[in-house]
Amino acid sequence: MIHRALMLALLALPALAQERRSGFEDMAPQTQAMQRDDTSNPGMLWALEGEDLFRQPAGPAGQSCASCHAEGSMQGVAARYPAWDTARQAPIDLAGRIAQCRTDRQGAPPLARESQGLLALSAHVGQQSRGLPIAPPADPRLDAARVQGAALYAERRGQLDLSCAQCHDDHPGRRLAGSIIPQAHPTGYPLYRLEWQALGSLQRRLRGCMTGVRAEPFAYGAPEYIAIELFLMSRAAGLAVETPAVRP
């Protein structure tokens, strides 16, 4: 009850109009330095593995990703995902597109969500958009999912009965135990999280936020995550891609 009263009191505060800032800005200088330097950013281990995988032949025709995608053709791609997938008539995220290309076009065995291979390829493709502004496509077919994402973001969930907005819009910059609450911009995924000691996707991050409020997370690859990502990317439009980023 006390919690609820406190929450209501906090909600009554006028939301501060604030500058949009990447979670990078909220990190300790040491962690920022780790991300900035490619020889100390552990995410680069995955990006380099992805670069190798990109050139490795797989599937019956012995084609590699590079057989169809010229050097440099992946530049800017990550900045405009999720996009519309005409084959499935649904929005698709970058990892989903890579996995789809691998099975449907390359004819290679599928790469599961959060597998080392898919994370590595996503990091390699994502890295080629580093520094470019996030530029969500204006495609009206994505609108419905984006609206759904906004609703999921505003919806209270879990035993703690909190919405994403209550933390990330109402209290960014404040602390939740030891962590600073960031504005939740998906600028650096997949990224190396020190807590995971590994590279992980945005969906893994979102699952963390959901279990944090004791809500049942969606399954990996669920359309709800893609809807949330669409909304988060439109909210982060113009911020620079940081893949592979580092976060605490």
Place this chain on the structure above:
Amino acid sequence: MARVLINVPRTAARGEVITIRTLIQHLMETGYRPDANGVVAPRDIIRRFTCRYDGEVVFQAELSPAIAANPFLSFTTVATRSGVVEMSWEGDNGFAQTETRDLTVT
């Protein structure tokens, strides 16, 4: 072979203090973590790192289970003569890897 990121300057002035940084992909399984079935995963860590400069050991570290995955090491040495900087990692389950970089001292 584990993937590594290494930062050794290519050239340095004689007497200059140079910084060497290494990052290696390794799980650093502590030996204390139970999996989903309660079975403790056996320890699998890098135990020792050695850096030789022109054959001479200039830095050595013993790693323990408390060290995070993908260990990052940063240390300095003095550039004395042109030679090979050799970095080697050894660990459980026969883990062994060596990387070399040439350093030219002017």
